[in-house]
Amino acid sequence: MEKSNQKILMVDDNIANIRIMKEIIGDQYEVFFAKSGKECLSIIHSIKPDLILLDIMMPDMDGYEVLRRIKVDERIANLPVIFVTTLIDDKEEEKGLSLGAIDYIRKPFSIPIIKARIKNHLELKSHRDKLEKISSLDGLTGIANRRKFDLQMEAEWRTAVKYRHPISLIMIDIDNFKLFNDKYGHLAGDDCLRDVATKLSDSLNRSGDFVARYGGEEFVCILPNTEKKGAIKVAERLRTAIEELNIEHNFSSVANHVTISLGVNSVIPSLESSIENFIKEADDNLYKAKKNGRNLVYYS
Ligand SMILES: [Mg+2]
Secondary structure, three states: OOOOEEEEEOOOOOOHHHHHHHHOOOOOOOEEEEOOOOHHHHHHHHHHHEEEEEEOOOOOOOOHHHHHHHHOOOOOOOOOOEEOOOOOHHHHHHHHHHOOEEEEEEOOHHHHHHHHHHHHHHHHHHHHHHHHOOOOOOOOOOOOOOHHHHHHHHHHHHHHHHHHHOOEEEEEEEEEEEHHHHHHOOOHHHHHHHHHHHHHHHHHOOOOOOEEEOOOEEEEOOOOOOOOHHHHHHHHHHEEEEEEHEEEEEOOOOOOOOEEEEEEEEEEOOOOOOOHHHHHHHHHHHHHHOOOOOOOOOEO
8 A cells, every 4th residue: 555645643651552553554654653742842843743643641741731732833733633541431532622632543453443433533633634725826827825814924923023023024016906807808917927926926935925815916935034124125125026027018007017015014013013003004105106116026
């Protein structure tokens, strides 16, 4: 059987159990092990497993506590967890399931049954991942959509608040795009949106930087851990990159090719700061870039 690229993290304080599981599923999946709850929590983010097999009775931290901690960490809260345990009491099973485990397997288990259950849960996980990906993407341009932007913005904002890091936003609008659509037609308009989106995306070269289609001919970039000076540099690079695409636009008031206007805003947010104001100020600066002649970066 071909090995799946899905990853399983097994957490058990008993080496013998780990060996058995490795024997059963090691040839089908990439399997990682942790011998305690603490170890599980310390490696889970770097492994990013698709499924966790979790023992309940472990010294230091029991499986219930491990699951509780997974559930309050939004980055991993949706990871499917199966309890694999010698506890045979229905009350224990009920407790495990009510904490959010997707399944509960009692030891000793039947090998074909545990294999089938693991396979089923991993298939569901893979479907969920696909749906999540589709619902995050803008259908026309293939970059992130507005919904994904909202989620990403909230997550990056929380990180910035927590670590007192600066965060920057760039709001972007294609200049005279209505005229472009009117004169060249909507198909050309769609091509233009796609080309601009791809160029913006390709022009962001740090791994945390993020670009989404905000709506219509508007795009937005989140630059985590970036001060105003750096954000202005990035914005200027994006502006130049779109100019260099050299998409003909003979009806623009700015140039004979497609250009963009950009509004930059940067902040070191505190608990009292509001995302809405932060976005609004970037949007206001975009508006000022338009008013000041377009094809330029405006910041306050
Ligand atoms: Mg144990």
